[in-house]
Amino acid sequence: MTTTLLISLVVCYIAQCLVAGFKTDNWVMSWLALSKEGLAHGRVYQLLTFQFLHGGIMHLLTNMLVLYFFGRAVEEMLGSQGMLRLYLASGMVGGLLQVGLSFAFPAIFSSAVVGASAGVFGLVAAFATRSPDQPITMLIFFILPVTFKAKVLLMVEGGITLAGILGPLLPHPMFGSDVAHAAHLGGMLTGIAWIKWGMMERPALNFWRRQPRREPVRATAKRIGRDSTRKNEEIPPAEFISREVDPILEKISAHGIHSLTERERQILEAARSKMAKR
Numbered sequence: 001m002t003t004t005l006l007i008s009l010v011v012c013y014i015a016q017c018l019v020a021g022f023k024t025d026n027w028v029m030s031w032l033a034l035s036k037e038g039l040a041h042g043r044v045y046q047l048l049t050f051q052f053l054h055g056g057i058m059h060l061l062t063n064m065l066v067l068y069f070f071g072r073a074v075e076e077m078l079g080s081q082g083m084l085r086l087y088l089a090s091g092m093v094g095g096l097l098q099v100g101l102s103f104a105f106p107a108i109f110s111s112a113v114v115g116a117s118a119g120v121f122g123l124v125a126a127f128a129t130r131s132p133d134q135p136i137t138m139l140i141f142f143i144l145p146v147t148f149k150a151k152v153l154l155m156v157e158g159g160i161t162l163a164g165i166l167g168p169l170l171p172h173p174m175f176g177s178d179v180a181h182a183a184h185l186g187g188m189l190t191g192i193a194w195i196k197w198g199m200m201e202r203p204a205l206n207f208w209r210r211q212p213r214r215e216p217v218r219a220t221a222k223r224i225g226r227d228s229t230r231k232n233e234e235i236p237p238a239e240f241i242s243r244e245v246d247p248i249l250e251k252i253s254a255h256g257i258h259s260l261t262e263r264e265r266q267i268l269e270a271a272r273s274k275m276a277k278r
Contacts, residue, residue: 001080002071005087006064009116012052013060028053033112034095036102051091053114055178063116070123077130079253083123086194090122094186101165101182113180118187121157125191128154154188161185245271 016028031043034050054060075083095118101109127134132151164181248264260268 001084002067002075005071005084006067009052009054009060009064009067013054013057016053029112029114033114034099035112036099038112039099047092047095048088050095050112050114051088051116051119054116055114059115063120066120066124067116070120070127073127074123077127086122086126086191087119089194090125090187090190091116091119091183093190094118094121094180094183097186098180098183109182111178111180113183115180115183117180118183121161121184121187122191122194124157125154125188126195127191129192129195157184158188161188 019028020026031038032046032049033053034046038046054063071083071087074086077083078086095113098109098113098118102111128150132149132154134150135147136150136153137145137147138153161181161184164179165185244267248260248268251264252260
């Protein structure tokens with residue numbers, strides 16, 4: 001999924017440049033970039049299309065670089081579909097927050113929004129929330145390597161984002177910026193909520209409900225797993241794999257290994273034992 005998104009961003013940017021070259025009225029920005037005027041006229045599709053547009057080649061390359069590293073890590077953690085849902089949801093929430101500021105402060109936040117940054121920030125926040133002590137090495141100015149924990153990166157990004165939002169509200173020209181900091185903040189908050197409220201294991205958007213505690217049923221789950229293991233011993237290996245193991249592997253690919261139930265883990269363990277005996 002990370003590779004697919006990277007290719008999509010490149011293809012969309014090339015198409016954006018080609019269309020902009022033929023259209024003198026900046027048709028792409030008017031119809032596909034996210035703006036309060038667009039949403040006011042019912043163009044809700046802009047919440048998706050703006051995520052595949054960029055303001056320049058450096059804007060595109062920066063987002064692609066972060067997406068390449070953090071996208072792969074989050075995809076391992078959540079599965080391909082879970083990573084895509086988080087990426088798009090972070091972009092939409094970030095875009096809504098940025099447009100909300102443009103409605104509240106039209107004289108300051110009036111520019112249309114483009115870029116994958118909100119979605120990318122959601123991936124970074126999800127990774128840092130799930131693995132806060134994971135060391136990350138970054139090249140400052142693409143030269144100086146600096147290593148720090150993921151949670152430090154999240155705090156630094158959060159501070160920069162808040163400063164970028166509050167800066168334009170202050171009466172000083174040095175705080176002016178065309179960066180959609182509110183979109184970044186919305187993406188980060190979505191990534192944090194996605195992990196803390198267990199959305200990586202839920203296909204629906206009911207993340208406000210915490211996962212139920214599983215301790216009271218562990219003994220029953222283990223007993224069921226043992227019963228299933230005993231029954232599976234009598235099934236031929238090929239039939240066992242196609243009937244029991246393949247659906248579990250598909251679930252891991254779609255939602256990540258953390259989505260497995262205790263019984264499904266027992267089945268995988270039984271499959272490993274069965275294969276070892278062959």
